[in-house]
Amino acid sequence: MIYVGAHVSIAKDISLAPVRAKEIGAGAFALFLKNQKVWSAPELKKESVEAFKENLKSLGFLERMVLPHAGYLINLASPKEDMAEKSLTLFKDEIGRAKMLGLKRINIHPGAYIEGERNDGLRRCAELLDKALEDTDDFIVALEDTAGSGSNLGSSLEELSTIIECAKKKDQIGITLDTCHLYGAGYDIRTKASSVMDRALSLFGKDKIIGMHINDSKAELASHKDRHESLGKGKIGIEAFREIVSHEIAQGIPLILETVDESLWKDEIIMLSEFHEKHIGK
Numbered sequence: 001m002i003y004v005g006a007h008v009s010i011a012k013d014i015s016l017a018p019v020r021a022k023e024i025g026a027g028a029f030a031l032f033l034k035n036q037k038v039w040s041a042p043e044l045k046k047e048s049v050e051a052f053k054e055n056l057k058s059l060g061f062l063e064r065m066v067l068p069h070a071g072y073l074i075n076l077a078s079p080k081e082d083m084a085e086k087s088l089t090l091f092k093d094e095i096g097r098a099k100m101l102g103l104k105r106i107n108i109h110p111g112a113y114i115e116g117e118r119n120d121g122l123r124r125c126a127e128l129l130d131k132a133l134e135d136t137d138d139f140i141v142a143l144e145d146t147a148g149s150g151s152n153l154g155s156s157l158e159e160l161s162t163i164i165e166c167a168k169k170k171d172q173i174g175i176t177l178d179t180c181h182l183y184g185a186g187y188d189i190r191t192k193a194s195s196v197m198d199r200a201l202s203l204f205g206k207d208k209i210i211g212m213h214i215n216d217s218k219a220e221l222a223s224h225k226d227r228h229e230s231l232g233k234g235k236i237g238i239e240a241f242r243e244i245v246s247h248e249i250a251q252g253i254p255l256i257l258e259t260v261d262e263s264l265w266k267d268e269i270i271m272l273s274e275f276h277e278k279h280i281g282k
Helices: 014-023 046-058 081-100 116-134 156-168 181-185 189-204 240-245 263-282
Strands: 003-007 028-030 105-108 139-144 173-178 207-213 256-257
Touching: 003 263, 014 028, 014 046, 028 207, 028 256, 081 105, 081 116, 105 207, 105 256, 116 156, 139 156, 139 207, 156 173, 156 189, 173 181, 173 189, 181 189, 181 207, 181 240, 189 207, 189 240, 207 240, 240 263
Parallel strands: 003 028, 003 256, 105 139, 139 173, 173 207, 207 256
Antiparallel strands: none
């Protein structure tokens, strides 16, 4: 079974996120836990937390089909001590917010090494992940692959694997695959989607694949640009997504649309679900 949804807004109140997801026919959803572009934010209100939990339950969402996205300012690979400390503090806050909402996982970009050796950045990321998880044994961090612009880490599956292997808390670290990022990094899912998914499974195993972000790409293959597009309107093309949702890797995890036209989300969810249903009906 597949669970398709989108990254929904938390405007006005975070408790409305499950409602917005239900309105588009989603079986899964992502959300930010605060404004993703600021270092600090007010604490979650008790009534908002309780309303979120109630909406999640009453609308039939499974907890494991909710994949929060950490804020964009966090850089777990930074060589600068002050930035690393601020990033760790913010990430711990976001983990705390997720746990308050009854959620047990969060998605994050590995960060940028900025200067020096790339491998040092991978090691620093692993070290801060361990520190972020030091007070919890039942929470999962999902590292998201990136398109690889500049000094951003995570543009190869092998780099994500290295971070996990370097971490002491490796049992609490998995990955999220973003189709636009994969394409931008040079993985030709346009013509070889199944082989790329097979490679991810061979490296990580099914249990480490926490979720997927389903996006077409405005940018060309191996451009190292992160430019999302609506499904079938970009360089990847619709057939790749038919193949992906029919693959073992997509089963039983949140498949999250971050495509650019929110008015198409409902139709995109239906389309992906139908692709899967036709596949299992063969």
